[in-house]
Amino acid sequence: MNIHEYQAKALFRDAGVEVQEGVHCTNVEQALAAYDSLGSKTVAVKSQIHAGGRGKGNLYHPDSGKLAMEGGVKVATSREEVEEFASNILGHRLVTKQTGPSGKLVSNLYVEAGCAIAHEYYLALLIDREEDSVLVMASTEGGVDIEEVAESTPEAIYKAWVDPLVGLQDEQKGALADSLGLSGTAHASFVEMIGSLTSIFIDRDCSMIEINPLVRTEDGTMVALDAKISFDDSASFRHPWRADLRDPSEESDIEVRAREHGLSYVDLDGNIGCLVNGAGLAMATMDVIKLYGGEPANFLDIGGGADRESITTAFGIILEDPRLDGILVNIFGGIIRCDMVASSIIEASEEIELNIPLAVRFSGTNHSEGKQILDDCDLDIITASTLAEAGEAIVKVIGGTSQ
Amino acid sequence: MSIWINESSKVLVQGITGSQGMFHATRMIEYGTDIVGGVTPGKGGQTVDLPGRSVLVYDTMSEAISETSAEASVIYVPARFAASAITEAADAFHEINGGGLVVCISEGIPTLDMVRTVAHIGQRPGVRLIGPNCPGIISPGDDGGCKIGIMPGYIHAKGRIGIISRSGTLTYEAVAQTMGVGEGQTTCIGIGGDPVSGTGFIDCLSAFEEDPETEAVVMIGEIGGTAEEDAAKWAKENFSKPLIGFVAGATAPPGKRMGHAGAIISGGKGTAEEKFTAFEAAGIHIARDPSKIGEVLLDVLVEAGLRES
Numbered sequence: 057m058n059i060h061e062y063q064a065k066a067l068f069r070d071a072g073v074e075v076q077e078g079v080h081c082t083n084v085e086q087a088l089a090a091y092d093s094l095g096s097k098t099v100a101v102k103s104q105i106h107a108g109g110r111g112k113g114n115l116y117h118p119d120s121g122k123l124a125m126e127g128g129v130k131v132a133t134s135r136e137e138v139e140e141f142a143s144n145i146l147g148h149r150l151v152t153k154q155t156g157p158s159g160k161l162v163s164n165l166y167v168e169a170g171c172a173i174a175h176e177y178y179l180a181l182l183i184d185r186e187e188d189s190v191l192v193m194a195s196t197e198g199g200v201d202i203e204e205v206a207e208s209t210p211e212a213i214y215k216a217w218v219d220p221l222v223g224l225q226d227e228q229k230g231a232l233a234d235s236l237g238l239s240g241t242a243h244a245s246f247v248e249m250i251g252s253l254t255s256i257f258i259d260r261d262c263s264m265i266e267i268n269p270l271v272r273t274e275d276g277t278m279v280a281l282d283a284k285i286s287f288d289d290s291a292s293f294r295h296p297w298r299a300d301l302r303d304p305s306e307e308s309d310i311e312v313r314a315r316e317h318g319l320s321y322v323d324l325d326g327n328i329g330c331l332v333n334g335a336g337l338a339m340a341t342m343d344v345i346k347l348y349g350g351e352p353a354n355f356l357d358i359g360g361g362a363d364r365e366s367i368t369t370a371f372g373i374i375l376e377d378p379r380l381d382g383i384l385v386n387i388f389g390g391i392i393r394c395d396m397v398a399s400s401i402i403e404a405s406e407e408i409e410l411n412i413p414l415a416v417r418f419s420g421t422n423h424s425e426g427k428q429i430l431d432d433c434d435l436d437i438i439t440a441s442t443l444a445e446a447g448e449a450i451v452k453v454i455g456g457t458s459q
Numbered sequence: 460m461s462i463w464i465n466e467s468s469k470v471l472v473q474g475i476t477g478s479q480g481m482f483h484a485t486r487m488i489e490y491g492t493d494i495v496g497g498v499t500p501g502k503g504g505q506t507v508d509l510p511g512r513s514v515l516v517y518d519t520m521s522e523a524i525s526e527t528s529a530e531a532s533v534i535y536v537p538a539r540f541a542a543s544a545i546t547e548a549a550d551a552f553h554e555i556n557g558g559g560l561v562v563c564i565s566e567g568i569p570t571l572d573m574v575r576t577v578a579h580i581g582q583r584p585g586v587r588l589i590g591p592n593c594p595g596i597i598s599p600g601d602d603g604g605c606k607i608g609i610m611p612g613y614i615h616a617k618g619r620i621g622i623i624s625r626s627g628t629l630t631y632e633a634v635a636q637t638m639g640v641g642e643g644q645t646t647c648i649g650i651g652g653d654p655v656s657g658t659g660f661i662d663c664l665s666a667f668e669e670d671p672e673t674e675a676v677v678m679i680g681e682i683g684g685t686a687e688e689d690a691a692k693w694a695k696e697n698f699s700k701p702l703i704g705f706v707a708g709a710t711a712p713p714g715k716r717m718g719h720a721g722a723i724i725s726g727g728k729g730t731a732e733e734k735f736t737a738f739e740a741a742g743i744h745i746a747r748d749p750s751k752i753g754e755v756l757l758d759v760l761v762e763a764g765l766r767e768s
Contacts, residue, residue, distance in 0.1 A: 185684040291569035320718040335718025336626020339707035340749035357718040388628040444750035
């Protein structure tokens, strides 16, 4: 789960991590009032969406698709500019390199007091899967794409690992501050900040905290000028406060609905719907469709505990996609029995009109019973016994180019 | 032979009185697994009726291991309690036997719980964790075998192929394809789909290298992280047997979690293409088409002089 910058900064402020004064706004009037109240001649007017690259993104009119403004984060030095930027941001689509071409509709804005920057740094905490640990990454190259820094000048990135049994040690904090070339008040300010950030990361079960840029101000204070936080979804049960930070407009409606039914769904760009048990097999099924010349329309894992109801829901969800030309069902029965899936498919087709080709591949528990049920029914279903046969059949029947 | 478990391994079921624990304990014992007891805090002293035998439930792992001489445990408890179940098992095996095998099936354990748990186990040498969020481990025997997990036992048969996978049903698919070309398995291990977990590819490869009965290995990876790349590098230097590799998720978009908590391409890293490239660079025989894993295995065995075509 991701949250907005303004929400992340509120968590920072609570934990004692230095941030500028700022106000969350949802309309232009609020933005102007924020400018008046902040008492800073220079403010940043920042689009709030759950994607990076906002500064270099462009805003487009949601209906006409015309370019409204270049840059999703703007520095304003007058009331007029705040009005202009806020009007061009709110209600427009922000396209960044992380949003995909359709971009995201911006309905939240953050107006933040400016500050005198002496230098920009990069700081992040994340899960290091290879070390099974929490990794702190700091760099003197802030305000730029950190992946490019990692590629071109990896020596400019300093790393420290948080021992989960004892936490981040004082000497590690000092070494990180040293690696950024900090001294005096900035050094002390950084050491305090990294301690607070580590506490936020652990106490709130984060999967990532990224500050880019982290800035040293001219008076030697370290300030988080940006803030990005992702939470570990598996830990949500012990953090009920997260519910208030959720922005439903940032989540695909269909993915949320799928999750509520114990299904895991990801929308893709193709025209062949997939319904599979198991995440690995679901990915492999998508890969097979592609290898045989088709394009998968979705990832859908019905999970290990699927029943008639969740399978019917899964069919409903897949069929909502208007681009769909065919469906491939791939079940490797283990706990799930193929005959149960077969009768669920027939039941689902009674509730939802199935007017596109359907190919079904059963393997494992009760696969022959399942195939028999489908072969005996009135529906026009292609049954296959291997993954290859199924992939080839569905691509061919919808007129794709089988290889 | 097999790795880590065999037909005589004595196994405890943590969470045996729950519906999942009961269901899978039954399937395991039907397959031939020697289940010697169960653990559910607060239900010590009860008995659970399984096919052909009744087993005792203990309150703690320490008690259960002392009483039954168990060497392995399997965890079917809800995710929020699973990390402490792993820790309890690791501590008890370490103290009583100097080591043991802990297989955690549970999905959805908070990542930081696993960070702490893996560090904790690291200080208890001899304890091996498989999972979490995995189907478990199975070694087919002459008559039944040892199945510690949720995989359908009957699709397996004793043979000479080792299988390692981050997935569940895709492992079954790989097993079925090896069976399709007339090959059985020594041991199949699902290492799980979480970002932070116990046993990894290299641990498995290393054990298969040492196992005289394993003659070739199929390794199934997926997008996310660099475990496949690291394993490929290790295998190039250290693994002498034919190795076949597939990576799921060539069509997965970046930044989207594909079902498994660990299956996500982040910051442009962890793509299937990078992993296939690393496999090829290490001399691993790749199957780009997951429906051709069996065929590639067959070709490789023939090429290695391990069977007639």
